[in-house]
Amino acid sequence: MKKNKPKYMQIIDAAVVIIAENGYHQAQVSKIAKQAGVADGTIYLYFKNKEDILISLFQEKMGYFVGSIEEKIAGKQTATEKLYMLVETHFKILSDDRHLAIVTQLELRQSNKDLRHKINEVLKGYLMLIDKIILEGIENGEFSSSLDLRLARQMIFGTVDETATSWVMNEQKYNLTDLAKAVHQLLINGCGYH
Amino acid sequence: MKKNKPKYMQIIDAAVVIIAENGYHQAQVSKIAKQAGVADGTIYLYFKNKEDILISLFQEKMGYFVGSIEEKIAGKQTATEKLYMLVETHFKILSDDRHLAIVTQLELRQSNKDLRHKINEVLKGYLMLIDKIILEGIENGEFSSSLDLRLARQMIFGTVDETATSWVMNEQKYNLTDLAKAVHQLLINGCGYH
Ligand SMILES: CCCCCCCCCCCCCCCCCC(=O)SCCNC(=O)CCNC(=O)[C@H](O)C(C)(C)COP(=O)(O)OP(=O)(O)OC[C@H]1O[C@@H](n2cnc3c(N)ncnc32)[C@H](O)[C@@H]1OP(=O)(O)O
Numbered sequence: 406m407k408k409n410k411p412k413y414m415q416i417i418d419a420a421v422v423i424i425a426e427n428g429y430h431q432a433q434v435s436k437i438a439k440q441a442g443v444a445d446g447t448i449y450l451y452f453k454n455k456e457d458i459l460i461s462l463f464q465e466k467m468g469y470f471v472g473s474i475e476e477k478i479a480g481k482q483t484a485t486e487k488l489y490m491l492v493e494t495h496f497k498i499l500s501d502d503r504h505l506a507i508v509t510q511l512e513l514r515q516s517n518k519d520l521r522h523k524i525n526e527v528l529k530g531y532l533m534l535i536d537k538i539i540l541e542g543i544e545n546g547e548f549s550s551s552l553d554l555r556l557a558r559q560m561i562f563g564t565v566d567e568t569a570t571s572w573v574m575n576e577q578k579y580n581l582t583d584l585a586k587a588v589h590q591l592l593i594n595g596c597g598y599h
Numbered sequence: 600m601k602k603n604k605p606k607y608m609q610i611i612d613a614a615v616v617i618i619a620e621n622g623y624h625q626a627q628v629s630k631i632a633k634q635a636g637v638a639d640g641t642i643y644l645y646f647k648n649k650e651d652i653l654i655s656l657f658q659e660k661m662g663y664f665v666g667s668i669e670e671k672i673a674g675k676q677t678a679t680e681k682l683y684m685l686v687e688t689h690f691k692i693l694s695d696d697r698h699l700a701i702v703t704q705l706e707l708r709q710s711n712k713d714l715r716h717k718i719n720e721v722l723k724g725y726l727m728l729i730d731k732i733i734l735e736g737i738e739n740g741e742f743s744s745s746l747d748l749r750l751a752r753q754m755i756f757g758t759v760d761e762t763a764t765s766w767v768m769n770e771q772k773y774n775l776t777d778l779a780k781a782v783h784q785l786l787i788n789g790c791g792y793h
């Protein structure tokens with residue numbers, strides 16, 4: 406399996422840096438190869454083209470991200486606590502890697518329809534995790550039973566995502582992870598009874 | 600003043616259609632000219648280049664949008680009602696023009712730093728209006744006094760914006776304006792006392 410070869414992750418990590426620094430459209434495959442320390446031809450043993458690199462890197466990182474949230478929330482009893490872990494992990498993963506943050510908040514927002522649908526299929530894995538937490542909160546009686554699942558999901562993802570984009574646009578100059586508690590509070594209020 | 604010449608708005612309206620249908624990068628100035636029914640050279644009497652067209656159209660439409668919200672909320676007493684008018688007007692303006700919706704939700708999300716900063720300077724006018732409503736709500740005692748202004752703004756804009764993008768990505772096939780009430784409720788809950 407190609408994914409198990411060591412160069413696969415090496416190329417993906419190089420692509421994050423090159424795409425963040427040059428923008429997706431100016432990120433030539435040869436630049437990615439150079440950053441990864443492999444020959445140009447080697448890239449094509451692993452990926453069909455640049456688009457395949459973008460989708461694959463999002464898939465890899467998203468798989469890791471969703472897995473690590475699932476692990477962290479497994480031990481938590483309430484949907485409120487689970488949502489906190491989700492917000493905190495989301496902010497932390499972006500804070501830990503400034504290139505990754507630029508790629509997620511700016512470069513993955515492609516307007517090309519085909520490419521965007523592929524990106525959003527990957528995003529779906531994360532949105533389904535958010536849905537699971539919301540449904541659990543409704544079942545538990547933590548969240549309002551009149552909540553619209555899709556709108557609650559769009560509020561949660563939209564708020565976390567906008568907070569992250571604002572931070573990237575402000576040159577990542579304040580501590581994003583420090584905001585997790587206040588953002589979580591807004592969202593829990595939003596989902597609650599009134 | 601160039602803006603008062605009739606062809607200025609004619610070109611802007613043509614640009615919305617051409618950019619929505621072709622994507623910003625494939626939207627040649629000659630296509631915009633053809634759609635507007637003017638000679639290619641005429642475009643350059645009004646705009647420096649394609650980037651200038653994109654920024655100008657966002658400025659024009661945003662000015663109109665912010666003005667129309669300001670008008671509608673002038674008669675309202677509470678921040679809660681004002682926020683409702685804002686959410687409803689936001690959804691309605693996008694629902695009324697499917698090309699405009701594609702431009703705001705997909706084509707204005709440019710990753711080029713320079714261009715993005717110019718776009719976000721225009722967005723600032725809208726965000727400041729949101730801030731005004733939040734501050735009024737805090738002053739009135741409608742919203743929690745412990746609210747962080749920037750995070751509350753990011754929740755409000757992020758939620759409305761994500762709801763709109765999901766609707767565009769789902770081919771605008773459900774009624775967006777019908778969601779205004781439920782989205783407003785989530786936001787009011789988010790800003791309230793607990
Ligand atoms: C065809 C057109 C039709 C339009 C018609 C209208 C139709 C309906 C409306 C549709 C709207 C959608 C439009 C599309 C927008 C495209 C752009 C996007 O992608 S939008 C989606 C993605 N979103 C975006 O791209 C928006 C990203 N945001 C921004 O780029 C900026 O917020 C800004 C430029 C908008 C305002 O900037 P500024 O005036 O500077 O105000 P700030 O508050 O940001 O900063 C003030 C200070 O506070 C610091 N600080 C901030 N937050 C925090 C915090 N939480 N904790 C601690 N600190 C924080 C910050 O570092 C700064 O510090 P310093 O520098 O003073 O030391």
Ligand SMILES: CCCCCCCCCCCCCCCCCC(=O)SCCNC(=O)CCNC(=O)[C@H](O)C(C)(C)COP(=O)(O)OP(=O)(O)OC[C@H]1O[C@@H](n2cnc3c(N)ncnc32)[C@H](O)[C@@H]1OP(=O)(O)O
Pocket residue numbers: 421462463466467470495498499505508509510513514515524525526528529532555556566761764765768769772773778
């Ligand atoms: C370097 C990578 C590092 C990653 C590591 C991780 C780091 C942290 C995480 C960072 C995350 C940020 C990632 C960047 C994402 C880039 C993409 C964006 O721009 S994101 C920002 C912008 N956001 C986006 O681009 C997300 C846009 N959303 C989507 O594209 C889709 O929701 C989907 C593809 C995600 C799921 O699709 P689907 O599975 O279909 O599920 P749906 O529920 O949508 O639809 C089910 C049905 O319900 C209908 N319906 C929906 N809502 C409503 C409603 N309110 N009322 C009534 N009806 C509604 C709908 O029409 C459909 O009907 P039908 O067809 O069954 O008849």
